[in-house]
Amino acid sequence: MGYVHIKKEKCIGCEQCVVVCPFEALFMKDGIVEVIPDKCKECRKCLPACPTEALYLERRERRGQRPEHGIDVTVDLPPELARYKGVWVMVEQQDGTPHSVSWELMGEGLKISQKLGVELSAVVLGENVDGIRREAFQYGAQNVYVIDDPVLKDYRTYPYTFAMTKLVNKHKPEILLMGATSLGRDLAGAVATSLKTGLTADCTKLDVDEAARVLLQTRPAFGGNIMATILCANHRPQMSTVRPRVMSRPYKDESRDGTPIVEQLGLAEEKIRTKFIEFIPDAVAHVVNLDDADIIVAGGRGVGCDEGFSVLKELAEVLGAELGASRAAVEAGWIDYEHQVGQTGKTVRPKIYFACGISGAIQHLVGMQNSDVIIAINNDPNAAIFSVATYGIVGDMHKIVPELIKQFKDKKNK
Amino acid sequence: MHSVVCIKQVPDTTEVRIDPKTNTLMREGVPSIVNPFDMHAVEAALKLRDEYGGKVTVITMGPPQAVEALRRVKTLGVDRTILLSDRAFAGSDTLATSYIITQAVKKIDSEDAVDLVLCGKQAIDGDTAQVGPGIATRLNMPLVTYVIDIDSVDTEKKTITLKRSVENGRTALCVEYPMLMTVLKELNEVRYASLPNMILATNFKAEVWNKDDIGAEMKNMGLDGSPTAVRKIFSPPVRECGEMIPHGIEQPDVAVHNLIEKLSHNKTI
Ligand SMILES: Cc1cc2nc3c(=O)[nH]c(=O)nc-3n(C[C@H](O)[C@H](O)[C@H](O)COP(=O)(O)OP(=O)(O)OC[C@H]3O[C@@H](n4cnc5c(N)ncnc54)[C@H](O)[C@@H]3O)c2cc1C
Ligand SMILES: Cc1cc2nc3c(=O)[nH]c(=O)nc-3n(C[C@H](O)[C@H](O)[C@H](O)COP(=O)(O)OP(=O)(O)OC[C@H]3O[C@@H](n4cnc5c(N)ncnc54)[C@H](O)[C@@H]3O)c2cc1C
Numbered sequence: 001m002g003y004v005h006i007k008k009e010k011c012i013g014c015e016q017c018v019v020v021c022p023f024e025a026l027f028m029k030d031g032i033v034e035v036i037p038d039k040c041k042e043c044r045k046c047l048p049a050c051p052t053e054a055l056y057l058e059r060r061e062r063r064g065q066r067p068e069h070g071i072d073v074t075v076d077l078p079p080e081l082a083r084y085k086g087v088w089v090m091v092e093q094q095d096g097t098p099h100s101v102s103w104e105l106m107g108e109g110l111k112i113s114q115k116l117g118v119e120l121s122a123v124v125l126g127e128n129v130d131g132i133r134r135e136a137f138q139y140g141a142q143n144v145y146v147i148d149d150p151v152l153k154d155y156r157t158y159p160y161t162f163a164m165t166k167l168v169n170k171h172k173p174e175i176l177l178m179g180a181t182s183l184g185r186d187l188a189g190a191v192a193t194s195l196k197t198g199l200t201a202d203c204t205k206l207d208v209d210e211a212a213r214v215l216l217q218t219r220p221a222f223g224g225n226i227m228a229t230i231l232c233a234n235h236r237p238q239m240s241t242v243r244p245r246v247m248s249r250p251y252k253d254e255s256r257d258g259t260p261i262v263e264q265l266g267l268a269e270e271k272i273r274t275k276f277i278e279f280i281p282d283a284v285a286h287v288v289n290l291d292d293a294d295i296i297v298a299g300g301r302g303v304g305c306d307e308g309f310s311v312l313k314e315l316a317e318v319l320g321a322e323l324g325a326s327r328a329a330v331e332a333g334w335i336d337y338e339h340q341v342g343q344t345g346k347t348v349r350p351k352i353y354f355a356c357g358i359s360g361a362i363q364h365l366v367g368m369q370n371s372d373v374i375i376a377i378n379n380d381p382n383a384a385i386f387s388v389a390t391y392g393i394v395g396d397m398h399k400i401v402p403e404l405i406k407q408f409k410d411k412k413n414k
Numbered sequence: 415m416h417s418v419v420c421i422k423q424v425p426d427t428t429e430v431r432i433d434p435k436t437n438t439l440m441r442e443g444v445p446s447i448v449n450p451f452d453m454h455a456v457e458a459a460l461k462l463r464d465e466y467g468g469k470v471t472v473i474t475m476g477p478p479q480a481v482e483a484l485r486r487v488k489t490l491g492v493d494r495t496i497l498l499s500d501r502a503f504a505g506s507d508t509l510a511t512s513y514i515i516t517q518a519v520k521k522i523d524s525e526d527a528v529d530l531v532l533c534g535k536q537a538i539d540g541d542t543a544q545v546g547p548g549i550a551t552r553l554n555m556p557l558v559t560y561v562i563d564i565d566s567v568d569t570e571k572k573t574i575t576l577k578r579s580v581e582n583g584r585t586a587l588c589v590e591y592p593m594l595m596t597v598l599k600e601l602n603e604v605r606y607a608s609l610p611n612m613i614l615a616t617n618f619k620a621e622v623w624n625k626d627d628i629g630a631e632m633k634n635m636g637l638d639g640s641p642t643a644v645r646k647i648f649s650p651p652v653r654e655c656g657e658m659i660p661h662g663i664e665q666p667d668v669a670v671h672n673l674i675e676k677l678s679h680n681k682t683i
Pocket of ligand 1 (some may be wrong): 299383
């Protein structure tokens with residue numbers, strides 16, 4: 001008798017195989033699955049359950065045909081859920097200012113809605129949100145659902161969850177997208193739980209299986225070291241939060257407008273056990289603006305010292321750019337944390353990103369690899385940063401950066 | 415004040431990598447730790463106990479080895495530790511995980527009323543930050559995520575004044591408890607283990623609860639209770655390799671000139 005074998009290096013410890021095994025032949029040890037050979041009956045149930053193909057049977061292994069995105073999508077939707085139609089984007093706002101991720105999601109939502117042949121709708125919650133409602137139409141919404149109520153003035157989980165759940169239960173969208181911001185991740189977790197549906201966190205890529213109408217949601221996990229594609233095949237709506245500055249903002253058509261679908265909240269302030277006291281803005285937030293910079297000049301450990309950053313600053317001034325940094329440079333104390341780019345810093349998407357003396361660790365790359373053009377300067381020809389660079393120069397940045405300053409200045413003066 | 419803290423045992427993910435050659439997850443030999451954010455949740459609960467009296471109960475859901483996570487927090491002086499462990503829990507997504515933990519909190523509450531549930535901001539392996547909001551919603555408790563300051567507790571009115579961190583600042587809130595909060599590392603500094611507590615921890619036995627102990631239904635747990643499924647795992651995508659501009663070492667001026675030419679040619683600058 002044979003039994004299932006395990007490629008231990010592929011096992012991620014998700015336990016999906018353990019659960020499907022009818023013979024209790026699989027168990028977890030130190031986060032990795034192990035098999036009890038005597039109990040395994042080679043029923044093969046565990047093979048498709050494994051997302052990483054870590055399980056195999058010797059000799060008789062078969063490979064099925066898979067669609068282009070590499071995932072077999074099977075759906076078994078109850079009829080009442082199959083009626084859910086349309087793509088929704090939650091437009092997040094604070095004091096009447098929308099968060100840019102909401103418009104990025106409108107662009108992404110439009111692509112998905114077109115593939116599915118359904119409408120794209122925006123949801124606007126707040127107090128006095130007329131301007132945002134109009135902007136939502138301008139960014140491509142075909143419908144805008146609005147709940148305008150003083151109770152929704154400042155974000156609090158309960159009233160926003162109440163409002164969103166009410167809208168979803170009434171109008172039944174098949175997909176609901178929110179920004180992976182402090183508001184979006186708080187709200188989405190609560191809404192998905194009250195709707196008893198699936199939620200995928202912090203996605204960096206969305207696609208859709210048109211035939212099955214299932215969203216393919218891709219997100220980083222394990223601190224950005226791996227990517228996972230997640231499906232919510234049999235529940236509606238399919239919900240995701242999406243990381244800011246990963247998708248591009250669509251064209252804004254100033255001439256567009258429409259009639260919103262207005263609903264009432266129906267929730268009294270007395271019922272809410274959380275009181276808003278005040279918002280205290282960060283002192284430095286507006287000084288360093290990596291979010292809106294067209295050009296970012298970033299330095300890493302290779303900069304070497306405080307003075308090294310003064311040279312980078314000069315280049316930034318010549319180009320009208322903002323200064324960025326790797327964590328190593330921040331930890332060395334050469335530059336403030338507000339400038340840090342990467343997993344534990346800012347995610348940026350400028351037109352040009354200069355990476356000077358930065359090795360290209362994955363935690364740095366996740367924060368800048370969506371830049372339009374990346375220019376890498378590093379004295380190590382094998383540095384990982386070159387694998388994401390549009391243009392790379394191998395050399396000493398202390399010679400190259402001054403040369404960049406000189407030549408850009410000359411060019412400007414011409 | 416009776417606080418229940420939810421902690422998760424996680425691999426020390428800073429050391430988990432995908433082998434670029436074989437495209438597989440290199441996880442063997444990676445040590446297990448208590449999710450770092452959860453240590454700060456435990457510390458917050460201990461501080462509240464120091465100040466207002468009461469009790470700290472810590473729960474974790476996981477395989478039998480997760481008892482080590484409970485041992486770790488026992489060294490900090492928590493009162494009660496409970497391991498939620500059952501085959502039926504395996505494969506749970508965040509919706510199912512929040513169900514299982516909620517069932518346990520309800521049972522704890524029935525024995526000894528719970529004032530506060532604390533979670534970490536997120537687990538460093540799953541990284542979803544969804545379990546805390548899930549538990550709060552199921553328990554119908556007010557939720558505050560990303561807590562960075564606990565300013566004061568009014569035990570008469572049963573309210574907590576605190577601040578949550580948002581993108582460009584902080585929001586101050588006053589919340590009635592029982593409530594649930596998820597905390598950031600900046601909230602506090604985790605205390606050191608004391609010698610007496612370390613000795614206690616060496617001989618301790620955690621309570622272990624299975625699905626029947628918490629009255630959990632099969633349809634809400636594991637794969638059946640999980641709307642989401644991880645279907646594919648891969649290395650982060652790398653951008654297409656671009657163009658290397660030569661002569662950077664011996665003739666930096668020429669290399670820079672060529673770079674600027676290309677940028678102008680493509681109208682980048
Ligand atoms: C959980 C976690 C989160 C993290 N979050 C972040 C984050 O948000 N952002 C981030 O950046 N990092 C983050 N890191 C750290 C990351 O793993 C790297 O350690 C860090 O990005 C390295 O910074 P660096 O490239 O500047 O330094 P190094 O890796 O030391 O690279 C320095 C580079 O400079 C080059 N160099 C040296 N001298 C010169 C010279 N004269 N001219 C040209 N090149 C030169 C070297 O060849 C080398 O490639 C995180 C790590 C962990 C574990
Ligand atoms: C690669 C990968 C991607 C995944 N993506 C998703 C996804 O997008 N959506 C989804 O629903 N599920 C997802 N899952 C499943 C998810 O990781 C598990 O459900 C896990 O049990 C809880 O999620 P988390 O680790 O993200 O915890 P988080 O929600 O990030 O944890 C927040 C806090 O909740 C508490 N907590 C979490 N787990 C436990 C526990 N076991 N015991 C006690 N307290 C706990 C801790 O206080 C923790 O700090 C994914 C799993 C993997 C392997």
